[in-house]
Amino acid sequence: MPTPRPAAVALAAFLCLTAGCSGTTGSDVAGAAENSTDAASQGTYPVTLRNCGTDQSFDHAPSRVVVMNGASVAEVSTLLALGQGDRIVSNQQTYGMSEVPGRARKIADLPTGGVKPNEAFDIPREAMIGLRPDFVLSTTSYGFDAKNGFATREQLKEIGARTYVSPEGCGQDNLNMTIDDSYTLLRDMGKVFGVAEKAEKLVATERQNIAAVAAKVRNAKKPKVMVIFSNMTMGGNDFSSVAAHGIYNDILAEAGGSNAFASASKSSFADLSKEKVAATDVDALVVVSYNDPDPTAYAKKLLKEFPQWPAAKKNTFVVLSDSMYLGPSNDVAVEKIARMLHPDAF
Structure with missing residues (x-):
C-alpha cells in the first residue's frame, strides 16, 4: 500500500496488534449470509462477554454499530457473514478486494457516517460520539486509546455504547493468533446479535x-x-x-x-x-x-x-x-x- 510514512506507521501499529474446492466453502455460506436480510430477533438475552478485562452486557441486538478501521476487514466481514450489515451506521474498514465474491462491493456500499478520519485513518473522539453508537468494534485496544485521540471504552459506556476488541487485540502483538480466533470472533458476534446458530454453522463449515x-x-x-x-x-x-x-x-x-x-x-x-x-x-x-x-x-x-x-x-x-x-x-x-x-x- 503506497502511503506516506506516517500513515504507514499508523497502519503498521494496527497490523502488529491484530488473515476450486469440490464442496461448499465457508465463504459460500458466508456469502449467502451476506445476502440475507434476516433480523436478529430470535437471540437469547441477556448476553455478557468478557472482553479485554471488562464485561460487556447486551439485552438486545445492537442497532447502531460502528466498525473502526484498524487496517482490518475482519470485523465488518464477520458482521456481513452473519447478515448484520443493515445495523452498521459507520464502517471504516475496506481492502478494495476480497476472495469472497461480492464482499468488497458490499463493504464499499456500507455507510461511513460522513466521518473525516484522523491521521491514523480512523474515527476521532468527537466524531465517534456524534455517531451515537450503541456498539463499537475495534480490531485492537489501540482504537479506544485516549492518547491517540479516540473515544475510550469508558466514554462510550457513558453514552450507552458497548465496545468490543477482537481476539488477540488486547495485547501488544498478535503473534499467538490462530484460525481459532476467527471462530471466536464469529461466535462472539453471533451471541451479540442473536444469531449464534448461524455463527456455529459457519464455524462448522469452515x-x-x-x-x-x-x-x-x-x-x-x-x-x-x-x-x-x-x-x-x-x-x-x-x-x-x-x-x-x-x-x-x-x-x-x-x-x-x-x-x-x-x-x-x-x-x-x-x-x-x-x-x-x-x-x-x-x-x-x-x-x-x-x-x-x-x-x-x-x-x-x-x-x-x-x-x-x-x-x-x-x-x-x-x-x-x-x-x-x-x-x-x-x-x-x-x-x-x-x-x-x-x-x-x-
Whole structure:
C-alpha cells in the first residue's frame, strides 16, 4: 500500500496488534449470509462477554454499530457473514478486494457516517460520539486509546455504547493468533446479535473445509513460504512487512507449508534487509494485498528481483487479501495456498 510514512506507521501499529474446492466453502455460506436480510430477533438475552478485562452486557441486538478501521476487514466481514450489515451506521474498514465474491462491493456500499478520519485513518473522539453508537468494534485496544485521540471504552459506556476488541487485540502483538480466533470472533458476534446458530454453522463449515484440505497434504513435504504485504512499509529495512508469526503461520501449516522467515523475528512481522531475504530459500510466495491496485505486479517484480529463489524459477506465487487475516474466510486461504504448494494433491 503506497502511503506516506506516517500513515504507514499508523497502519503498521494496527497490523502488529491484530488473515476450486469440490464442496461448499465457508465463504459460500458466508456469502449467502451476506445476502440475507434476516433480523436478529430470535437471540437469547441477556448476553455478557468478557472482553479485554471488562464485561460487556447486551439485552438486545445492537442497532447502531460502528466498525473502526484498524487496517482490518475482519470485523465488518464477520458482521456481513452473519447478515448484520443493515445495523452498521459507520464502517471504516475496506481492502478494495476480497476472495469472497461480492464482499468488497458490499463493504464499499456500507455507510461511513460522513466521518473525516484522523491521521491514523480512523474515527476521532468527537466524531465517534456524534455517531451515537450503541456498539463499537475495534480490531485492537489501540482504537479506544485516549492518547491517540479516540473515544475510550469508558466514554462510550457513558453514552450507552458497548465496545468490543477482537481476539488477540488486547495485547501488544498478535503473534499467538490462530484460525481459532476467527471462530471466536464469529461466535462472539453471533451471541451479540442473536444469531449464534448461524455463527456455529459457519464455524462448522469452515472447520470441515480446512480439515479436508489438510488431510490431502498432511504427508507432503512442507515448502518454505514467504508471506509479505505488498507495497507496505512498516519498518526501517527494505523488507519490513514480512509476516513471521501469528495466524499466517497457522494457515500455512494447514495448507502444508511453513514460514521461511519464522525464525527471523520474535514478533508478528520481520523487518529484513535485502541481503537477508536474498539469502533465504523461498519455495513459494504469498502476497497479501491491502488496497494495492496491482498486487500481482508486485509479486512478479519480487520474483524477478530474487531469481535464485525456487519460487522464482517455478513462478510459484498466489495473491490473497482478506482470507489471510482474522475473519470468516480462512478456509479460502488454506485451499488456495495448498493448491499452489501441492497441486498434485487436488
